[in-house]
Amino acid sequence: MKYLKLFLLLIAVLNLQLVYAQADRWQQRAEYTMSIDLNTENHQFTGTQELKYTNNSPDDLNRVFYHLFFNAFQPGSMMDIRSQNIKDSDTRVGSRIGMLTNEGMGKLNISTLEMNGAKCKFEHVGTILEVELPKAIAPGKTVVFRMTYTGQVPEQIRRSGRNNAEGIDYSMSQWYPKMSEYDYQGWHANPYVGREYYGIWGDFDVSISLPSNYVVGATGKLVKNDKHSSPTAEGKKTWRFVAKDVHDFVWGADPDYKEVVKKAADGIDMHFYYQENEDTEAWSALPDIMDKAFTYINKNFGVYPYDKYSFIQGGDGGMEYPMATLITGHRSLRSLVGVSVHELMHSWYQSTLGFNESLYPWMDEGFTSYASAEVMNHLAAIGALPGVEPTENPHERTYIGMTNWAKSGAEEALSTHADHYNTNQAYGIGSYVKGSVFLSQLKYIMGADAFNAGMLRFYETWKFKHPNPNDFIRVMEKQSGLELDWYKEYMVNTVKTVDYKFVDFNPGKKKTTVVKLEKVGLFPMPLDVEVTDKKGKKTIYNIPLRIMRGNKPQDDKSAGYEVLEDWPWTNPTYEFVIPQKASKIVSVVIDPKQGMVDIDRSNNRFDNGSVKLKKKK
8 A cells, every 4th residue: 555655646746747847838827807097187097907817837826026117207216226327328217207296206006905805915115016925826726816006197208108208198008017927937026127028918808997088099909989977087988998818008098199090901900099290291101001011021920910900109219019009200201110110020029929028138129120120121122111222131230230339348248137237228239239130140040041931930839938049049940950059159148259351362282272261259150251253153152160060051042052161160260172273263252241240341351363372382
């Protein structure tokens, strides 16, 4: 009997291990039912929230954390202090939070909180509500939190608030108590100091009550819009929106919003909310252009998983949210399309793949920036952007910016948490520029066909699963057949630079020519070396890195292609032989398509006659 009990216990343990064999890929689940009643005279509101929370983790949860983002807009908050002390403060913030009066600051205070009818102990700690639970939430269990709270909409400073610079009454992002994410790395209860977000996918049912003359644009679909008096005040109406499988909810409201609705060719309902005046004339052309953008994006980056998207004038620039964006609207057509495309592309990376933007801002912003450049170039190519010409390399300016930044000495590793960069510039260039370069250089390494297929494969494999950098690089390895972990490690964990140099060009044996190259920078890369002879024939000599365990296929079909012996990254120099006499060669160029961010291109080219050839021994 003793051994039977031990055997049964062992079987139970093994079964439990099988259940959680993919323990780092579970997702918590949240179902929000919320209502907010806003007093537009004093900008204060009351709210209720019911949250059905499912613990799909293998852990007992004894406490939970809510984000209270509006509390960042108070003098002395972490956002305020950091903004006033960082070397290059965001000009939109600066010392403005510290100057807010009691009537102008943001507030979010929890009045009551219960779990399954039992009271919870909680404490407001800046922008986080720390909650001790009356009973632990066991793995696989669902509980219901019920909350009442009060708040005040801050003067518009960063992303959210009232009365923005363009006269939009309410830009309501980060307005409600939001459950923090718990994943395989534990809780992510980061205080709000001005950076990015990370959340649980779930369903939202949100009712917004405010004066009946307002027009509201929001995440989700409008399911109720009848004019009636709310229980709290006369002359109000309630707008009810429902959204499925999103990790956040945003809305904007203004009495002067014009709403334009267009069904895209792909079946998506596009909504545009803006104040119609001489500063927003470009908005009239936006629906047709974004229709074309949707078609291209769905084909090249994966299918948009929702049936609606809203472009809402508001905020302080451009900020992405599920199924919607807040963007400032006083722009030229090119600028308006640019910000609209960028924020829309976040729907693939911030919303659907759901990168942890705090830990990996370069994945969200970088992938979005890369894709946005591709989309904008496509729109130019099909004539959708008047006066804008397409370019052979839409990432050229990004490379120039990255080259200059790499030489500055101020670069910080992409592994830095978004909140902990020493400067805003290091965060911005790292996330937007180097993050974009991460992809465009990877295309150079893998080859365009494998890269493009890999991007689609990654999206389909990891949507709604919060992938990390390792998950991405593994998909690209499977797609290309190459080992690529070295590339991720150099790009993410170091600030080492790429710099290859043409060294020598001399006659070899039997009518051949010997080319010598040098690796000057500490970042190893495979090389494409283009050789052009006097007849105009071009040949690409591809030099793989040994640690790649393979090579990319031929991209440029207009030139010959030859794969050479691999280059061990430890070796500072490399020689290869061209089967032609030196006198027949016109030029030798390292990386002719400029797929690498080589920080010194002045030494990448040899033109015959520019150096004196040595005599053949």
